[in-house]
Amino acid sequence: MKHLVLGALFGGALAAPVCAEITLSIGYLRVEQPVPPTLSNLDPIPESNGLAGAQTGLADNLTTGKFLGQKYELTVAEVYEGEDPLAAARDLLAASPYLVIDATPEDITAIADLAEAEGAILFNTSAGDLALRDAECRGNLLHTLASDAMRTDALAQMLVKKRWDDLVMITGTHPADISYAEAMRRSLTKFGLSLEAEKEWAFDADMRRNASQEVPLFTQDFGDYDALIIADEVHDFGRYVLYNTWEARPVVGSEGLSSVGWSPVIEQWGAAQLHSRFEEEHEREMTAQDYAAWAAVRTLGEAVTRTNATNPETLRAYIMSDQFELAGFKGRPLTYRNWNGQLRQPIAIAHPRALVAQAPLEGFLHQTNELDSLGLDRPESNCEAFQ
């Protein structure tokens, strides 16, 4: 296990004219997850994925705090394979009731159920699973990462808008692929679409050499369709499907046209400034998980700025209230759903070179907030912990 404290360092660099009156400590727990092997090594997952976003959020909070006599510090714990994530979580929670978590859904719920986590504010920044926002939700757990359902709903809106309603899907075998495919089927049903055919990707050959021979044959019996959905969340095979399909049709989903919580191609709404701040500090592009961790740390910062308090009861009440709004560089104020703790946010529909659209798309109406057309809406969610 590795511990390090950031913030003291930042605080020094920003030596404030005002005496610090209050300090908010935030814990950051990263539980290392084994990365499944993929065919290509073109896009390695950065080691600081998530944590780097939390650090940029901390720097933003510190700059604001220096004018108000408010300080922030981030204590980071990393847990490697074979070590006990719960022990590390207990340590962090003993020091601060604010914990940003990068772990599997199972670890996240186990941490939320710890006696030490009672009354704490935990942030899920790594798991898009629907269950965590549904029956498996926890009252002390907020989600800044967009759920899989929000992302697939966004894509389904795009498919409806483009009238691509004759759809087929290829699904990988990793649990993340299966979970994404499940969310996609749900979204298609929600928006009145359906799949004409579905196939499982079960090749064990090296597709870097065989894609041009195998993929046309593999996709030939789909017949004609409007768009091919790829469920390959670990980015194993999907990249070899593009431009190799039997029919010349767009590829959407995990590859091609994707719906994502954050992307370097988002330029509008001041996003270019967040990118440049982040890239200057970390020398790489900002991922969706970095964004989720940034939003978690900034949520706490915003609540401290507005309430001048550091106790979790006051901060939680403010975060869940109508007064709270986070300027998240997506063109709208971001707020939390008071039925399951999910951060409401627009979803980018993008390819690697440009933003194509931003959901909710025009025309998808909602009785209270169009953003709630994405993900589990109040009547759909079986979460009871927030009642």
Next chain:
Amino acid sequence: MIRLTAMFSLLTSTAMAGEIWVTNEKDDTISVISTETLEVIKTYDVGERPRGILFNSDFSRLYICASDSNAVQVMDPNSGEILHELPSGDDPEQFVLHPDDRHLYIANEDDAITTVVDVETRKVVAQIDVGVEPEGMAVSPDGKIAITTSETTNMAHWIDTETQELFANTLVDSRPRHAEFIKDGAEMWVSSEIGGTLTVFDTATQSEKAKMSFEVQGVHPDRVQPVGFEFTAGDTHAFVALGPSNHVAVVNAETYEVEDYILVGRRVWHMDFNEDRSMLFTTNGVSGDVTVIDVEKREAIKSIKVGRFPWGAAFRPTGS
């Protein structure tokens, strides 16, 4: 048709000669619009990503924030020639010229700094630490106070121009974008884009005096985002650009009530008036045009195509 022509000639007869200079953020150009003919009469190439734009007090110099060139460019508006560049710090976005005509206060968006530059010696006089993503800039008519608003810190920072130090920091709603002093400096107004509000401060105490919010029929409140604003003659009313709601609001500056909404082009951003303030010119980023508003009638009367992503606007008289 006859009625339209009549209205148009009435406008032109009362309007004095002048020009609106518009920065085109994604074209690296400036479009010059005649306030008489309401047409683009000139286009100049400038530095990369021009945004903030203003003239000095006798209109002999034009200052341009060329954000991606990391410089403020100084142009002779009569010849269109770029005379020189001023050191501006990184990524200058908006700025304001002190009434002494010498000191430019520049928001450096990427660096959380306000840079003060002497335009005569062309040297940086001071750099002041402010919040994250400084943007809106204002200076009081007596020149004693400069304001920087910071978009992510959500504050108005009050700068003493004597010492070049902050003497107050006041919280506003999310993403403050623009600031102006009015009523001889008695009030300072700040727009908050994501908060959707306009806050009025009492300058003497730096305390909040009033707050306005906006409601455009058929547009979700989240998309009603106040950005640039300017005041009519006598500071009686403010015209407020509401960004992606594609409307300009008319606010009564005495009662702090919204009186009207005017439909303009897409993503309306900043604006300026002609000389007698009978016409208002708004920059519409997404539609790439400028809407001309008849101030008295509170109606849009014309759209003028300019370059890509028009951002700032500044008026200069040209004599009649």
